[in-house]
Amino acid sequence: MSTEQTTAANGFSYTLTRTLDAPVVKVWRAWTTAEQYARWAGAAAGSVEMDVRPGGAWKATMVTPDGGQFPLTGSYLEVAENRRLVVGMDVPGRPDPAAMTMELDEKGDHHTQIVLRQTCDTTEERDMAEQGSTVLLDSLSAFLAAGTRD
Template sequence: MSTEQNPAAEGFSYRLTRTLDAPAERVWQAWTTPEQYARWAYAAPGSVEMDVRPGGAWKATMVTPDGGQFPLTGSYLDVAENRRLVVGMDVAGKSAPAAMTLELDAEDGRTRIVLHQSCDTAEERDMAEQGSTMLLDSLGAFLAGGAGS
């Protein structure tokens, strides 16, 4: 995995890259099917709803390692099946959603996944990057069969 951190004109950004031993279609399904997403993305069972189309809404209740729960909502800003997903997350006090971009590139039955996001501060970037790293770790385990896939 490689990580780049760049203070950009629009804020602070990070980029995470992984190559997963699964075809792009399977990675896409894991990220866009509520039942699969809940199994690897630290979401409370039954809490995930997804309308995966540009402008479609999503919601999930995330569960922290200590058992705490917090609801998240947002919308899909861009959808190109099996290739690109831009997820907007509603942020209290902000008019525009925080956008996270997921790009998939199929390579001989494997998938190179690039996840990137820009944030307003270094602290927000560091927290988002930590969360995204945990998600990619869990996704990799799920796709490898280590999370009850």
């Protein structure tokens, strides 16, 4: 696994790039199947719901390391199976969802390059989102390395 991390010149965007030891189809399923997502993303059991299609809704209750829980909701803004997923997250007081883009690219038989991108409104929001996305990629990498059932 390799990792690359960059912050855009405007200071409010980030891009995280990793090469994962799994084929694209397994990475896609891990990210878009409620049962698999709950296992690696730190969601409370039974809290993940996904309607993976443009305009489809998702929700999950995330669990922090100290046991705290916080609910998240949103929708899928763009879905190109096994290639690109744009996920919108509802933010209280904000009219438009915060969008995160995930792109997948097959690199050989069993490797996938994953790129996560997000543009935020403030440096603080960017730092929090980037930290959260880094944790997600770390957890996804460990989940895929442990092997998953299809």
